[in-house]
Amino acid sequence: MPKKIDTFKPKLNKDIGALHPITFTQQFLLNILEELGFELIYGPEIETEDFNFDRLNIKKTHPARQMHDTFYVNNESHVLRTHTSPVQIRGMLERKPPTAFISAGKVYRKDDDATHLPMFHQIEGIIVDKNISFSNLKDLMFDILEKIFGNDISLRFRPSYFPFTEPSAEVDILSDEDKWLEILGCGIVNPIVLENCKIDSKEFSGLAFGLGVERIAMLKFGISDIREFYKSNLDFLKQIK
């Protein structure tokens, strides 16, 4: 049967818009984490030094607290949060263990070059319960990364340093070019941080991790220049569909 010409309509290019690739990636990651049983919470981007540094065991003299690394605002009464970790402090103060939650959002560092931006996005997660161990941490991190990148990835777990976790680790993923790329930082919550959040560190232990959303988006989409994200270039944004 030939189609009737009087009802003919060419295919309509719907021309719908798109999420920003960072929102797209963030939703993808949050879905994985919520599926695992984490509760999503939010906190402010303008933080006190107490939440952003002190309670996270980042000492007054730590280099990260200097004016060339951190944006101070309102006559140095506050900072633009340098990580999403202060939300974990807020979360722990508001909840009683056992608890498992994640936070996501914008963070700021006083950086602006080819590989660093003054604003980027993080997702952090924390579990506080009895008997949380490093081997639990390892299992969870592998599980999450396999959900993000697939089961056939090669991962490497190596020691690192963060003031708020001890032991601390960084996880690398083997790239297609056979290079190890740092993809995630994590560790056993430093008992000092638990105590700072009024949690008895003799009874409870915790694990925590942080993911850089831009880094994951770059790997998943194959974007090589981090600066593309915030140019608002439609030719860039239209590719995320």
Place this chain on the structure above:
Amino acid sequence: MKILLDHIKKRITEDLDLNKLSSILINLGHENELINNKILDLEITPNRGDCFSLIGILRELKNFYKVDMDFEIYQGDLKEFKMDFSNNASDHCPSICFLNIEVEGVKEKYIPEIESFFHVLGVKKNNFFTDISNYLSYELGQPTHCYDADKISDKRIKLEVSNKQTTFKTVIGKEVNLKNSNLVFKCDEEIINLAGVMGGASTECSQTTKKVIIESAFFKPDSIIGKSTMYDINSDASHKFERGIDRSLQEKALRRFIYLVQQHAVISKMEIFKFSNNLDKKKPIVEFSVEKINKILGTALRSEDCKQILEKLDFRVNEYIEIPSHRHDISSLNDISEEVARVIGYDNIERAKIVLPNKKIENTSKENLLRDLFISNGFYEVITYPFVEAQNTKSIHIDNPLDSSKRFLRTSLKESLINNLSFNERRQKDSVKLFEISDVYHKDKDQILSKKRIGFIASGRQANNYEGFSKKISIKSLEDFLKDFYKDIKINTIPRKEIDSKNNTDVFYMETDLDNFEFNEKMFNLNILKETKFSKYTKVSDFPSVTRDISYTLNSIGSYDQLEKLLISINDKIIKEVFIFDYYVNPKTEQIKIGYRFILRSDEKTLKDSEVSETMEKIITESLKMDGISILGV
């Protein structure tokens, strides 16, 4: 930090597999790179001040290799000399020694291990004493400072915290304006050394110096930190003191200094002066409990294994673990567990499942519903920096902005949306629809308050398809899709003169609190394709784009189907977008007139007319090969 592989090889008896060495160090937490199989370039985390030296790296390797840790020192007696030294800052510097030394007949060539330090690592030679001092710092991690003894009257030195705002000239000739308070060495009220950072020009050694006073101190990291950045002086000493050096190495380092001098010169005089604050001598300890270590790590290690690992890292283990003087980073059993785990290898710790309270609540946030609403109406989401130039009474200012022209945090999304619109219009876009959702902060008296805002900007054609191509975005077209969700819509028109672009279509903008939107059934039913597929990105070209239209006349629907297939199959890198912008069916002649728009852009250059024509000719020739197709004007 760079270490010479020959220096490591010399102290490890077995044949060294360099790749294995490199991977052992990575597993210990020291990322590294082998350069030409000669240099090991290590990235040391800031908590491990003890690893910024050859001896530090060798200590780390003791669990894996048999390592010769014997650095010969001068073992003989050292006469104590009278020095007019007052330590008025012993809180900052609990341990310090001075060596007064005179030499004769210095050899021209250094012993091989020192020569290679300068040659292979490319360190600049200076003068004999400074060279030995630099090598010693590399080897043991103890920075020392050499004063020309003739330039210090009566060996009168004092260490104090000075609040004097004065100029200080360093050994590298840099003039520094001292501000706030600084830990300094003084001789007769003249500052001769910015402690732990860099010495002064007035007492520096030269090629001919034969008599020196060598200072070997332990400064607490907190007393040094920030100074090198404040004065823009990058010194090996400050780098080490900031991260923490061995607090009991000062005399031993000077004895090693003497030993190294002895390899090159005849010492005609040497005497020592020692100061130490007894309060700092007590050794820190941590309880030793294998059960607790296993609980932290999730392992089943034996007590003997833990003990052996720790002892090879220089911990003394009994009922308690005695922490060696070079490990400032250890104070709890969690720290100790990390030590054990590093040596076992993180990769060798078994995974153990953890069960989370699985209480996922299906909650589609308001924010995401709004995103769907805008996207389904052709809007693209943008995310922009909050730093702006404009301020109002509620603006929060940034004390240390990156760009001094953007000193405020935005209180509205308008400025960035306008910038985003003009940016895209300058890139030949004639249909721009953007939205942003962001927290926006302002000040109210002493309080910092936040609001979640949504803003959009739109101008030009309604869509790049035949339904929207010839229609311009208008207040009505925007109200049409918003009215079900927003009662009191107030869309503004922004005057073109405020926008840096040549386009002339009306610009519409609106911004409101997210909470002003109504979330009803209709929003939940938006039919957005939810597929989390990451499409592969191709780099966006910065060259201008060109548009070309072709108007086809088709004799049947079959011809249309063929044409669509053909256009999909044309594989030309410069064609970036193709869409139908108009069509018309003539029922009498049964002909279809259909207009295609092609957007072309090169990734490498600005396209020439001839290149555009070549591509378009190709499309025309290919399509005319098909039956029942003609092209207007061809």
